[in-house]
Amino acid sequence: MSNILTIPTTILFLAILSLSSACNVDDQKALLAIKNSFPANTLPTWNASKDCCSWDFVQCGSDTGRVVSLQFWGDASTPPSVLNGSIPESVGDLPFLETLKFTGSPGLVGTIPPQLAKLTRLRSLSITNSGISGPIPSFLPQLASLEVLQLSSNKLFGPIPPAIGSLANLSTLDLSSNQLTGSIPSTLHSALLYLSGNKLTGSIPPSFANFSSFSIVHLENNQLTGDASPFFGRTKTISNIVLFNNKLSFDLSGVEYPEETLEYVDMSHNRIYGSISEQILQAASILYFDVSYNQLCGKIPGGGKFAQYQGAKYFAHNKCLCGPPLQACM
Numbered sequence: 313m314s315n316i317l318t319i320p321t322t323i324l325f326l327a328i329l330s331l332s333s334a335c336n337v338d339d340q341k342a343l344l345a346i347k348n349s350f351p352a353n354t355l356p357t358w359n360a361s362k363d364c365c366s367w368d369f370v371q372c373g374s375d376t377g378r379v380v381s382l383q384f385w386g387d388a389s390t391p392p393s394v395l396n397g398s399i400p401e402s403v404g405d406l407p408f409l410e411t412l413k414f415t416g417s418p419g420l421v422g423t424i425p426p427q428l429a430k431l432t433r434l435r436s437l438s439i440t441n442s443g444i445s446g447p448i449p450s451f452l453p454q455l456a457s458l459e460v461l462q463l464s465s466n467k468l469f470g471p472i473p474p475a476i477g478s479l480a481n482l483s484t485l486d487l488s489s490n491q492l493t494g495s496i497p498s499t500l501h502s503a504l505l506y507l508s509g510n511k512l513t514g515s516i517p518p519s520f521a522n523f524s525s526f527s528i529v530h531l532e533n534n535q536l537t538g539d540a541s542p543f544f545g546r547t548k549t550i551s552n553i554v555l556f557n558n559k560l561s562f563d564l565s566g567v568e569y570p571e572e573t574l575e576y577v578d579m580s581h582n583r584i585y586g587s588i589s590e591q592i593l594q595a596a597s598i599l600y601f602d603v604s605y606n607q608l609c610g611k612i613p614g615g616g617k618f619a620q621y622q623g624a625k626y627f628a629h630n631k632c633l634c635g636p637p638l639q640a641c642m
């Protein structure tokens with residue numbers, strides 16, 4: 313008796329299981345439209361006779377069968393470096409998408425399509441190492457759930473839209489290695505901020521002095537001027553401040569260093585003047601401090617963890633820095 317009951321129950325259970333994990337028909341339609349927007353032979357495993365949740369680069373929610381993740385990745389030798397063409401508009405027809413990634417497709421060209429504005433559940437958007445060009449789209453601030461926005465190593469140009477700073481949950485903003493111009497919006501506050509390798513000008517916003525969110529900041533290889541002290545302060549929780557190869561020009565003498573968290577500072581190749589405060593000896597976690605190629609003067613603070621890790625080259629090519637590891641002060 314119990315066996316007779318068990319068998320249909322099992323069958324029913326399996327039927328529900330397979331139903332619930334099967335790809336949603338609308339999502340499959342959108343995915344096939346994506347495939348068909350690329351040249352023939354692209355994405356050969358995307359075959360309508362199989363559940364689209366099992367296709368390469370696709371992930372569905374376990375209980376919904378809706379596509380939640382679409383991540384194309386590769387390098388010169390592996391798929392999908394075969395993604396030649398533009399980002400398909402039909403990507404916007406996957407309304408449950410939380411993660412979207414195109415990386416390592418140099419043949420991916422054109423601009424970021426406005427249809428992506430429909431993906432309001434998106435938490436992570438990465439388009440990197442591609443031939444994508446044009447401006448940073450103004451619709452991005454509408455994607456209110458974004459936590460990670462990576463658009464590095466593309467051919468994007470124009471300014472950084474200040475409204476990106478309105479994305480409350482954005483913890484990583486990586487726009488490095490593009491051709492972005494203009495100044496850094498005073499609204500940006502993500503913990504990880506990578507804007508290196510662009511053509512950014514102007515000064516670091518003074519309002520950054522009031523933000524406690526920064527943890528790792530990379531602004532190297534730009535044309536920034538003025539004062540970098542907004543990132544510093546005794547009680548700040550920033551760990552990495554990387555600013556080399558800019559035109560920063562400010563008095564370092566009064567700058568205080570985060571005592572708990574600061575690990576890595578590279579301000580080399582700027583026009584920074586003044587001296588290095590003795591207070592840096594209180595920065596207990598410091599591992600790297602490079603101020604070479606500036607216009608600094610005065611005695612290099614000695615002793616403590618700071619001195620232990622420093623070689624002469626990190627202080628070389630300044631105006632009149634002195635003391636170990638450089639020559640003695642007069």
Ligand SMILES: *[C@@H]1O[C@H](CO)[C@@H](O)[C@H](O)[C@H]1NC(C)=O
Nearest residue numbers: 355356357358359360361362
């Ligand atoms: C899809 O798979 C079926 C069965 O494996 C095969 O007969 C068919 O040719 C495939 N279609 C495409 C477009 O590759």
Ligand SMILES: *[C@@H]1O[C@H](CO)[C@@H](O)[C@H](O)[C@H]1NC(C)=O
Nearest residue numbers: 351352353354393394396419
């Ligand atoms: C994409 O472009 C590359 C470089 O031109 C080429 O080698 C490759 O065969 C193309 N792939 C497809 C699927 O068109």
Ligand SMILES: *[C@@H]1O[C@H](CO)[C@@H](O)[C@H](O)[C@H]1NC(C)=O
Nearest residue numbers: 435455456457458480481482
């Ligand atoms: C931001 O993150 C919080 C905490 O995880 C979450 O409750 C909230 O819904 C998120 N906001 C948006 C717009 O996704």
Ligand SMILES: *[C@@H]1O[C@H](CO)[C@@H](O)[C@H](O)[C@H]1NC(C)=O
Nearest residue numbers: 517518519520521522523542
């Ligand atoms: C920082 O915040 C204080 C207090 O809210 C304010 O008076 C000051 O103007 C702010 N500084 C900058 C540079 O925005």
